[in-house]
Amino acid sequence: MTEPTAGGRRTSQPTMDDVAAAAGVSRALVSLVMRESPRASAQARRAVLEAAGRLGYRRNLAASNLAARRTLTIGLLLDDLHNPWFADVSDGVHAVADRCGYQVILADGRRSAAAESRAIDTFLASQVDGIVVAGGRLVSGRLAAVAREVPLVSAGRPLRGNSLGSVSVDDAVGARLAVEHLYELGHRDIVHVDGGRGAGAAPRRAGYVAAMRELGLGDHVRIIAGEFTEEAGARAVRTHELPTAYFTANDLAALGVIDALDDTDVPVPGRVSVVGYDNNTFAALRHIGLTTIDQPRNGIGRAAAEMLLAALDGTSELHHLLLQPTLVVRSTTGPCSAR
């Protein structure tokens, strides 16, 4: 055997014909064995697998997909690999896909509509059987158009339209959980640092207002304009009178709030309590221990994949599913000391 060159495949791959010849059977039989069909005798199976192993045979997916006219593959588009939120969704999708014998091809949208659009094109060119879009910033028109070509489920982003499915979380409920938690600790002066135009900011804001009103705290409603950053949280503290509790639109803003409170020696939760939103990785760090709202991210992935696969095998139609968030109490909330 000569030394291989650096480029190109080292050895030309054996094909099914090679395996068939080596095993002394026909190519069709090899195909059956490879697809684990019950229509091949145990003896034939052994012979084929032995020959395949000996030759180092590997099925060519491109050829297989082409001939079978389906790929048993779903495309998963993640908005941003840097955001661990999507890793959890991906885990959920993979868990279901694995169980059902589907493959997942992953693409990173890299926070750009153009990159997402290209990724979708690649999915379509790859003949995926279905698509899950996690987060993402594609306009809904484009998604609807894609959904006409191949079944599509949006994960984490609520979308209307009956050509596609969606799985999302009820952010209004999350906001309510946060407010009720603080209320039960005796807080009345609860302000919301909102997320501006960020994803999910609007329902969280609305949920805060609704919950405050229902608890008879309509007069205490106070919303500080913010965004999904540490800086926004810190600014909210520095430029407004202190309440007894903050509910921020996400964990990063909560961290900014805590940081600014630390700077001015306001004890948390001794004097002021803080509730975030998202249950980011760092919220769970001992050093931070943020009380926050958890979205069932893994569950979103699972539900999205299940919905898609059910649609693929005709078991059920695509639809719109709303999951419930939960409250995670850690160490940034405590009894209201002002009472």
Place this chain on the structure above:
Amino acid sequence: MTEPTAGGRRTSQPTMDDVAAAAGVSRALVSLVMRESPRASAQARRAVLEAAGRLGYRRNLAASNLAARRTLTIGLLLDDLHNPWFADVSDGVHAVADRCGYQVILADGRRSAAAESRAIDTFLASQVDGIVVAGGRLVSGRLAAVAREVPLVSAGRPLRGNSLGSVSVDDAVGARLAVEHLYELGHRDIVHVDGGRGAGAAPRRAGYVAAMRELGLGDHVRIIAGEFTEEAGARAVRTHELPTAYFTANDLAALGVIDALDDTDVPVPGRVSVVGYDNNTFAALRHIGLTTIDQPRNGIGRAAAEMLLAALDGTSELHHLLLQPTLVVRSTTGPCSAR
């Protein structure tokens, strides 16, 4: 048009033959246009693209790959989607691949050798032209075997062997940077909380020892056995005498150290300084502001992809590349107060 069923593709896709017929040319010409070959007249190109657009034609990659016997695709295996380290490496790989007209298919190893192995099998079955393995826990024997079938570069994990390439970071240099920084701040009693058997722990430990000796601090060498967790950092503080500075094997352990110091009201960096390793996402949070060692993660991805693509087009051979880390000074290190 009748209502589509939920499962299956909505409309049977048009093929090149359909486009050729619609444009009044041959299929071969359509193929040339689709591949942006200069060997098609502007007029033919227009006609073909117009017809393709009208029909909603999309090239079938499986068929294309099968016929062309190459895919212009590289596989990127990430050890763990939850670890943002890999997102940066992925960005680097994508940047280079995009520039060179290659596609990237992504797989998540999910911290499991079995899942990684399956992902590699999928890559091979998909006929990828090359593979980048970022991090990962596959035994080097398996990697070498794969590398005999298709060019492979390891990103972030140093590997020997001339059948594959690797790009990694010189952790001994990183450790030296940390120690020298503390030395310049006047620290002498610098202990290292090590990473046990974790990835990169050994060279960091060795680099610490070497740097201490070179600075004449051989007598001060003190290593506390740890691992890559918050808890290990906290334990190191609680169970050993305080030094004036800690250098931990990763940022998580550094966070544990800081947390334990906070618990006992030891000011950081007033009385004790802390240097981490990795420059994790949370290290940059204002609330934490950890001084740490940064690895050029994006650069690792770029270099790995460049090496792979160069090998693919025969420009150069696979080799082993060592990149340099840098020190990022934030707010957990300061002058030694014990002097």
Place this chain on the structure above:
DNA sequence: GTGAAAGCGCTAACAA
């Protein structure tokens, strides 16, 4: 249970 043969949709000679 097994084999023969007709494609799947495309690329790449080669011919015109």
Place this chain on the structure above:
DNA sequence: TTGTTAGCGCTTTCAC
């Protein structure tokens, strides 16, 4: 510049 044609490696009837 364009058309003809022989595969790429596999799946899938349909006979046997």
